[in-house]
Amino acid sequence: MLGRFIYPIATIMVRNETNRSELIRPMQASSGKILIVDDDPIQRRLLEEAVKKFGYRSKTAENGVEAMRVMSGPEASEIDLIILDMVMPELDGLGVLEQLRGNKNATPVIVQTGHGGIDTVVSVMNAGAQDFVVKPVAPERLNVSIRNLLKTSALEDEITRFRKQASGTLTFADIITHSAAMERVISLGKRAAASNIPILIEGESGVGKEMIASAIQGSSDRRSKPLVAVNCGAIPENLVESILFGHEKGAFTGAVDKHVGKFQEAHGGTLFLDEVGELPQDVQVKLLRAIQENEIDPIGGRRPVKVDFRLISATNRRLIDQVKEGVFREDLYYRLNVFPIWIPPLRDRREDIPALTRHFLARFAAEEGKPHVAGVAADTLAMLQDYHWPGNIRQLENAVFRAVVLCDGAQLTAYDFPQIAAAVDQPTVEPVAPVQHHPAEQETPAHSATADPVMQARPASGEQSSSSPQSGFEFAAPFGFMRNLDREGHVRKLADIEEELIRAAINHYSGRMTEVAKRLGIGRSTLYRKLKEYGLEDNDRNAAA
Structure with a gap:
């Protein structure tokens, strides 16, 4: 058992130089901050x-007292791991551990000492240390310990977060952020949680509006009560009223049983209406009455039903614009917009990307049975922070999921993020061996919107040509890009580019023509006319099917 914690120097030397370089290469640059606590200045350095x-x-502390000062202050939220010396003046390592765990601080700790006796090991492990090393520790051993503890800690945090969200006890302390912009969101959320005021959360799709709503619920006096989330945009229009307010048996054709609506499900807790701007106007009237009177009228009911709920609404569109367009009631808007909270997009809080990436990595590596995937290469992390993330945190989560599935090495590289690498114009190099860039034997059509982005990002293979250097027109454009020049190097015709863009938009938005027209900035009638001009009507019917 103790062999897991005590490693004699002779047994941890790596004989294979390739393995050695694999173990000590940079991992997760800027994604973790380590507090080094040691009274010996040479050892600290x-x-x-x-x-x-x-x-x-890294951050250093000369003794245990200074370490506790750091871990009790605002900088504690940035510390992901502690390397703690055992023997120090004033407050030793054991005392620091006892104070940390007494304060419910679960930051992983690696204890190091010059003596590896059994009693010492038992003491520090019982006090809450996660690992124990004997001085002088080999770099490879230390790196493996740091990497594994950070990954384990991230996975434990994810599990804890899921459990708290399911039980209605998630708080703002469970939200992953190091951003000043998000600190303002959290400050507003804490103030709102202290009252029963209606809240409107605004922000782009995928920024984490439901997470903020859960934290408000878990920080209020309604914690542990139901948090009923409803995506108003996903309910068929003819069922919205029944789902929200419920119905009595026989109220309409097909109502064979009594149905309790979402408002009654949220009684005593919180009702979260996501995409509230998608509600039909007749339902908006009933929602206004429910907010004003704290009572609802189930379909077919003889009398109103009193309900006690806290309302949090969310939208990825500006409700005031919908009010001006006449699709959202002005009186309801002012009832919902009592305490507005705007969540900034991920591109405005790039400092959150490293920590979010690590948490998603730990989760998906465990789910996919890939424990060897333990980190992110430094240049890859920088690439992720350079990307603009139009889909925000949801897109980052899915990108990491795919990268974990693609990854065969010990860390994620740009090669595992082909779409992101193409968008930020970063070359993707296969991590196993250098890839020779040869001309393709057969050119892939540049307008192929369905081509595999992984294959697009990889260089084509073939026999090396002894003729003139390649001009670059022989290769298909990376995913998300379009060629401006044809094979001869001339500017392409405007009609060809327009046709390619329409094809790509139809494919990207899965044939949803309203969204395609909106994103292209044209009317639906104009879009259908162009479909007819370019012979794309069959594609439209296939997508709709």
Whole structure:
């Protein structure tokens, strides 16, 4: 059992130089900050250099008292792991561990000491340390320990977050952020949670509006009560009223049983109406009455039903614009927009990307049975922070999911994010061996919107040509890009480019013509006319099917 924690130097030396470089190459640069606590300045400097070489940020403390000052202050939220010396003046490592765990601080701790006796190991592990090393520790051993503990910690945080969200006890402390913009959101959320005021959360799709709503619920006096979430845009229009307000048996054709609506399900708790701007106007009238009178009228009911609920609404569109267009009631807008909270998009809080990436990585690596995928390469993390993320956190989550599935190595690289790499114009190099860039034997059509983006991002293979250097027109454009020039190097015809763009839009939005027309900035009638001109009507019917 103790062999898991005590590693003699002779047993941890790596004989294979390839493996050695694999273990000590940078991992998750800027994605983790490590607090180094040691009273020996030379040892602190050595650890600081090692941590920097691994790709992490670091902060140092000269003794246990200073370490506790850091872990009790605002900087504690940035510390992801602690390397703690055992023997120090004033407050030793064991005392620091006892204070940390007494304060319910679960930050992973690696204890290091010059003596690896059994009693010492038992003491520090019982006090809450996750690992134990004997000085002088080999860099490879330290790097493996840091990497594994950060991954395990991230996975435990994800599991805890899921459990809290399911039980209605999620708080703002469980939200992953190091962004000043999000700190303002959290501050507003905490103030709103202290009252029963109606809240309107605005922000782009995928920014985490439901997570903020859950944190408000879990921080209020309604914690542990039901949080009933309803996506108003996903309910068929003829069923909205029944789903929200319920119906009595026999109220309409097909109503064979009594149905309790979402308002009654949320009694005593919180009702979260996502995409509230999608509600039909006749339902908006009933919603207004429910907010004003705290009572609802089930379909076919003889009398109103009193309900006690806290209302949180969310939208990815500006409701005031919908009011001006006449599709949303002005009186309801002012009832919902009592306490507005706007969540910034991910591109405006790029400092959150490393921590979010690590948490998604830990989760998907566990779900997909890939424990060897333990980190993100430094240049890849920088690439992720350079991308603009139009789909926000939801897009980042899905990108990491796909990257984990594609990854065969110990860390995610740009090769595992082909779409993102193409968008930020970063070359994707296969991690196993250098890939020779040869001309393709057969050109892939540039307008192929259904081509596999992984294959588009990879260089084509074939026999090396001994003729003149390639001009670059022989290759298909990367996913998300369009060629401006044809094979001869001339500017392409405007009609050809327009046809290609329409094809790509239809494919990208799965044949939803309203969305296609909106994104192209044209009317539906204009879109259908162009479909006819370019002979794309069959594609339209196939997509609709």
